[in-house]
Amino acid sequence: MQTLQHLIGGVWEDSSDDAYTDVVDPATEEVVARAPAGSPDDVDRAVAAAVRAQPAWAALPVHERVARISAWADAVAEHAGELAELECREMGKPVGIGRTFVAGAAAGLKEAAGQALSYRFEDTVDGPEGSTTRILRHPLGATAVITPWNFPVAMVLGALGPLLAAGNTVVVKPSERSPLSAVRLFELLDLPPGVVNLVLGDARAGAPLAGHDRIRLVHFTGSVDAGRKVAADAGGKLHRTVLELGGKDPVVVDAGVDPKATAAAVAFGAFLNTGQICTSMERIYVHQDIADAFVDALAEAAAAYQAGDGRREDVMMGPLVDERQRAIVRRHVADAVERGAKIRAGGVEPDGKGYFYPATVLTDVDESMLVMREETFGPLAPVVVVPSFEEGLERAGRSRYGLAATxxxxxxxxxxxxxxLPAGVVWVNQWQGGGPERLYEPAGDSGMGATGSTAAYDAATRPAAVHIAARPAS
Structure with a gap:
């Protein structure tokens, strides 16, 4: 059984603490690795390495930094299958789906880093009486990226491009539930020692990293409760945070659309990655004129998402990450049924090993139910029938969350x-999508801090003004 290590200053090291956690394969419930639980000392050493490496990294010309990052992205793409297999082993994502997301994340890293070549790190504006002002955007220094377990590779790569290309160094802390792919990801790394460091662990590593004196920005993706703690820790040091937190994303289905085709699209948005996506479709409002045909088609589509071991190529939906997550799904279904909801598909937990739960369609739901109020993060599709598009839109906006909507x-x-709709991203007639220039900021409890395109570089840099007065005439 593999025992994982930290990557600090370019060297793979054991933890300074002897506490370890088990990494469990959610399809078999077998322990597949041991990972350090993390400690403040581990974090101190990683941050010190990032601080030491930052001046030399920032001194490289932008095009050299971009070239180094792009070469790493190419290596990741070449190993997409291997990384997807590790993701499957640690959190259950089917290998075929994981391979697509890893390859996409590698391409996204390359694209995001490449935007540094056109970003205005320096600008000059004319002032009064012949003066000029130089606007310089400096890197922040050492930064932290704390990522969740549901997309272990993609979430890391999605944050790193602008931070690194702008001249910052990084300490990455992946979820303790999915460290295997992160370790392999950084074994492929070919950047100067200390530019990117990896600290494994749970809150025993995450909390000291978020509140570290020498970290200048924390990029955190995770739950609302954890995000509040990260924001408080970083805010106490007057450090920046970019937070992408929970979601309870709605979808509004209007009259006049093809109910069967739309139901297939909604099933994909609700059940992909076993519903463990922050932008999963978790509240569905469908116009009464097509509701019967839509629900029938959605229930039929759900039956095609048979849960199984993601190492099999025919599996579209793997297990939930662990029993804790499955218990949340189970509780939401039980609460809904107790309050009058009807199960149209799924809803029966299978026997045997593995944290599996079937793709489930619920009808006759209302906003009093947990499944309509709290983030489920599981393969549930609760449907509300509405008399008009306007009411569907209005009810879709009734949430403390505001990550995305469709x-x-x-x-x-x-x-x-x-x-x-009060959301950071609104998709119309297609779930997901958007070009490289897309930027957004989550609304409500779903987070804070704009990201994407130039906003990511604005967050990764500190602007400074140098005012130059006109020289007096000789």
Whole structure:
């Protein structure tokens, strides 16, 4: 059984503490590795390495930094299959799906780093009486990236491009539930020692990293409760935070759309990665005119998402990450049924090993139920029938979350109205998607700090103004 190590200053090291946690394969419930639980001393050593490496990294020309990052992205793409197999082993994602996401994340890293070549790290503006002002955007220094377990590789790579290309160094702390792929990801790393460091562990590593005196920015993706703690720890040091937290994303299905095709799209948005995506479709509002046909088609589509071991190529949906997550799904279904909801598909937990739960469709739900109020992070599709598109849109906006939302409609006025949804991203007639220039900031309890495109570079740099007065005439 593998015992994992930290990567600090380019060297793989054991933890300074003797506490370890087990990494469990969620399909078999077998322990597959031991990982350090983490400690403040581990964090101190990693941050010190990042601080030491930062001046030399920032001194490299931008194009050299971009070239080094791009070469790493190419190596990741070449090992996409291997990394996907590790993700499957640690958190259950089917290998075929994981391979696609890893390859996409590698391409995204390359693209995000490449944006540094056109980003204005320096600008000059004319002032009064012949003066000029130089606007310089300096790197922040040593930064922290704390990532969740549901997309172990993609979440790390998605944060690193702008931070590294802008001249910062990074300490990465992945979730203790999915460290295997992170270790392999950094074995492929070919950057100067200390530019990227890896500290494994749970809150015993995460808390001291988020509140470390020498960390200048914390990029955190995770739960709302943990995000509040990260923001408080970093805020106490007056350090920046970029937070992408929980979601309870709605989808509004208008009259006039093809109910069967739309149901297939919604099933994909609800059940992909066993519903363990922050932007999963977790609240579905469908117009009464097509509700019967839509629900029938959604239940039929759910039956195609048979849960199984993701190492099999025919499996579309793997297990949940662990029993703790499955218990949340179980509790949401039980609460809904107790309050009057009906199960149209799934809902029966299978026997045997593995943290499996079937793709489940619920009807007759309302906002009093946990499944409509709290983030589920599981393969549930709760459906509410509404009398009009306007009511669907209004009810979709009734949430403390505001990460993303999706609308399906053929009505131009309703397309325009979709922009009113209080969410960082609104997709119309397609879940996911968006070009490289997309930028957004989550609304409500779903986070803070704009990200994407130039916003990511703005967050990764500190602007300074150098005012130069006109020389007096000789």
């Amino acid at each position: 609308v399906y409609t053929n009505d131009d006025d309703h397309v325009a109205a979709a922009a009113r």
